[in-house]
Amino acid sequence: MTETYIAVDIGASSGRLMKSERQPNGQVTLEEIHRFKNGFHLKDGHDRWEIRQLTNEILLGLEKLKKSGVTNCYVGIDTWAVDYCLLDQAGELIEEPISYRDSRTEQAVKQFSTTYSLDKLYEKTGIQIQPFNTIFQLFVENNETLAAADKLLLIPDYLGYVFTGKAVTEKTNASTMQLLNPHTQTWDEELLAVVGITAEQLAPLTDAGTLLGELQREKFPNFDLPEATFITVATHDTASAVIGTPGEGDDWAYISSGTWSLLGIETPVFNGSKDAFSANYTNEWGAYKTIRFLKNIMGMWLIQEVARQQEYRYSYAELADMAAATPAFQQFIDVNEECFLNPDNMIEALQQYCERTQQKVPKTAGEIARCIYDNLALCYAVELEKTEQLMGENAKIDKLHIVGGGSNNRFLNQLTANVTGVTIEAGPGEATAIGNILVQMITTGVFANVKEARKAIKQSFDLSIHQPEAFDRTIIEKYKKFLKGATN
Template sequence: MTKNYVAVDIGASSGRLMLSQLIDGKITLKEIHRFKNGFTFQEGHDHWDIDHLLKEIILGLAKLKEQGIDECILGIDTWAVDYCLVDAQGKLLAQPVAYRDARTNEAIKKFSENYSLDRLYTRTGIQLQPFNTLFQLFVEDRSLLDKADKLLLIPDYLGYQLTGKMVTEKTNASTTQLLNVHTKDWDEELLEYLHLSKSLFAPLVDAGTTLGALQLEKFGDYDLPKTQVINVASHDTASAIIGTPGQSTNWAYLSSGTWSLLGVESKVENISREAFLANYTNEWGAHNTIRFLKNIMGMWLIQEVAREDNYAHSYAELAQMASETPAFSQLVDVNEVAFLNPTSMTQTFQAYCQKTQQKVPTTLAEVARCVYDNLALCYAFELEQLMKLTQTQGKVDCLHIVGGGSNNAFLNQLTADVAQMKVMAGPGEATALGNIMMQMLNQGEFDSIQTARKVLANSFDYAIYLPQKNYDDVLVKYRELITKK
């Protein structure tokens, strides 16, 4: 009997339910339900509407039942670091604050006044980002924390609402910067520094374990399929890496979405001084792997440019316009905090160029070109850093670009040219597929992630980009820009 697998994949701007089956040795994928997501500014902070997300999951399951599917298996992945606080009765105390909220802008600086950032890295292996859960909790409303019985990360809270069971899935938990890389448990020294108890957190569980059955009686107003919920790799990046069809010995990945995550899959953490200074992170992956990677600002930059243009042009049109505009007229460090959540992304790029006495991009095409050029430069630079840190210089033979950004042929080719490396693009739905693959592993469809990846590679088409131009002179200047900071 063919089983029905459902990936609930929720990002910062949208979410969807994707149906998958394993038929004739190939993985199928079909969108069932799509919905919008986003944060709104309320009572002084940017908040997510978690109740809206739960309702949309239920609506998606109802659609599935309408299509004649009576039973399914389901997994949830979302973005990382954000959380819900619930009281002893399991009631939500407040809508979760979004990681782009300004409350943590000075958190790292204040935290480090009494705690060494070097020590923090050697204990957790997680890169410094002002929005990490650690820093969010450092500035959290103390009165709210005092009322809280449990802290649940976003996918764990949604899983709790569906099944009534509270857990903390490890791949996502590692992004909190509160897990100790040596003990593989919550870091009690950090919890003490934050004046928090370990009891605030639900038990840690591995990706691939069973959470429980959907509480059909709780959602009695809907006709829903009988659903078994699995703890997949609930951090969307962790799922995306599982859904990367890497087959060679030495490959790197670029999970390209709102954020760009560039790294390698490893069996051991790297908490060296060099890794700390380069701001690389050691997030936990499924099956005891480490995602050694760098967070890069990503497609958020062009998404905001498009939004400010009232979406008058598609992303494909923006890429085409950029391709017809002179290349590398500006060098920009896209990872500067100014680009995290500006009032206007376009004006922020213009202000940066004006401040650094460069040609100011004025047209939409010039701004788009500036975005794409500097993303490609950042990818190439960080690939160099990655290979130095992992001692794989000259050995990495392919960069797998997955996620929504893998559909951007212009940026893919530009990346291949600047990095002078083969780029393999796809699948665009790597996150949903990684989610599905963990469910299939739970159900015994595959004996290992490696086997699952081979099936994945044979189930979808991919685009190959080989270097066509050489931009070494520009990359030299970009290195100088970044390294002198």
């Protein structure tokens, strides 16, 4: 009997349930069975996720699956990182979780640094300093709320708990909290004390690829649900996306391109060096005892917000076409500037940045899109070069895999190939859901290991190759000079 696997893949703006099966010819199928919107809303002075609505949408998706004739399946859940739910002693949600884009952490790093050395924090955890990391969210968390919490669960672990009654903390996501010590492979007690929580408030650490439990269908009498076994996959969506990247050998890097662009390598080696700290690189834990050594880059969020601000007058494909017809490299921007994290108006934020840095101000939709894409490609080139330097002497990256939704942007793919000077292999666009599925399949014995599973990606999904074309390399040097001046 062919087993059915469901990836519950939820990002910052939408979520979906994807159905997968392994065919007799070895191919892995992928079919969307339910899609829904996600987002945060202002409540009690904070931007909060509608977590109960997410639970309801997953149930609706599973009910659709049952109506299609599937009575038994496996399920894995992945979401974004760092955000958490606090539960009381009865196991009930104390309040809706606050989004990492909430303004409460604006001064958190500065405040934290007066209590604890940021250098030491990086040395202990290897995680890049980002104001929205869980450690900084907890540092500014309401003390009374935190004291009332019996358990803290990251978003995907909370959803798994709701459906199975089993509480765990999956390691790939837990590492983003900046509270795990890779040297001891467990929670760092000193850091827990700094933010005012105990190890007892955290559920047991669990590896990706662990059986979680059965769906407690009796808890949801209003839904006609299939029998389902939940598997704890690589619950951080980037960790799943990397598993879903069809890399071979050791000369490749990846960009998981979605709301964020995560550029890095898969490695068995932890790099907590001063150079890595200065470059603000992170050592997130990957599935199967790997490290995702990567840099967080403000990615498609920029163009997503521009499209939203224009009330989706233009599709993303139309914006890319308009950008392609617009003169290139008219302005430099640092895409990782905090002013782009959650502005009221992204278009105005971009224009004000250019005014402030005395550059030509983009005005038309094409100019604004071109500004974003040019500078994303430049940022990718600089960080790819930096990744090679941090990998050590004689390290060379010859291929860059771009996966996730952003891999469908052929204009940006080619622009990135030109600017980085390396071959781009784009796709699959559904790498996160695929990685989620592959961990489930490895867990249930369909594949022996990741290497075997990744071969199935190339058999099953369309990928595109983009070779570098002629490019004026002096533009990169000018961009580096601009960034250096912008930070001084």
